[in-house]
Amino acid sequence: MNSASLKHLTIIDFHLAFFGRLRRADLMLHGEISVATTSRALSEYREQFPDRVNYDASLKTYFAADDFVPAFSHQVRDALNFIAHGKIERFIGEARESELSQLPTLSSNLTVAIVRQITAALTLGKPIDIDYYSASSQRKVRCVYPLAIFEAADAWYVRGYDVNEADFRVFRFSRVFSASPVDADKIGANSAVPVDLDWQQYVTLTLMPHPKHANPDALKLDLGLVDKPVCNISTRKALAGFVLRTLRVDASLQAVLSPVEHSLYLANRHELLAVESMVLAPGFNAD
Known part of the structure; x- marks a missing residue:
């Protein structure tokens, strides 16, 4: 089997493993291949692994069998990035030298x-x-x-x-x-x-340099503040606390957290008191 065919089979296996289904258009988009090549790849996968996939003609969709077991090895983060960010990893199943420079996660x-x-x-x-x-x-x-x-x-x-x-x-x-x-x-x-309203609705996070930081001008550069005092970020209500924790923003009322560890400050805390996810924000319950 040549490397191109192997890659196509791996992509099919990837979609069946992590998404439970595969449409012809999915393989064409992910593999950047033609209709004819897609047909050959699907036929080859079904021939090699007949017990792993079922085809629903009415939906024109391939579904993973109930007892499906991946035929190839896959990277978890490729699937998570695909769903969370719509990021398609073209070199699926292949070693990537760039990983050597990445920090452990x-x-x-x-x-x-x-x-x-x-x-x-x-x-x-x-x-x-x-x-x-x-x-x-x-x-x-x-x-x-x-x-x-x-x-x-x-x-x-x-x-x-x-x-x-x-x-x-x-x-x-x-x-x-x-x-x-x-x-x-x-x-x-x-x-x-x-309906998940907290996922559908958005809130604004107003960020500014921590009022107790020794060098606020440097922080303004981080926020892209040239001619305005604050930076506004829009995010889902369900993610507000996670965003503030990721950015290490001091969400306390009196800015009581260390400006060294939390260089940014939440300026509109009063507008977010009813947001459920804010319990995760640094210092939100510190006062």
């Missing part, structure tokens, strides 16, 4: 087996049971509809609807012990997922 501890179950459930709109260890309520199994994936402070999270709690929750990938599909019909009426 917590995503290196994530396993394909767990991540792909969650990402596939998100793509297919299906519920999933996750055995999760929460910092506040210890370890237990939760039935969740994954809705969105994001990265904050070098960690990956999935936001979903917790069926048992009847509310939206954020789960850290590294704290998931296992994940397995759930039959939605067995959940009952509680499986109806309401």
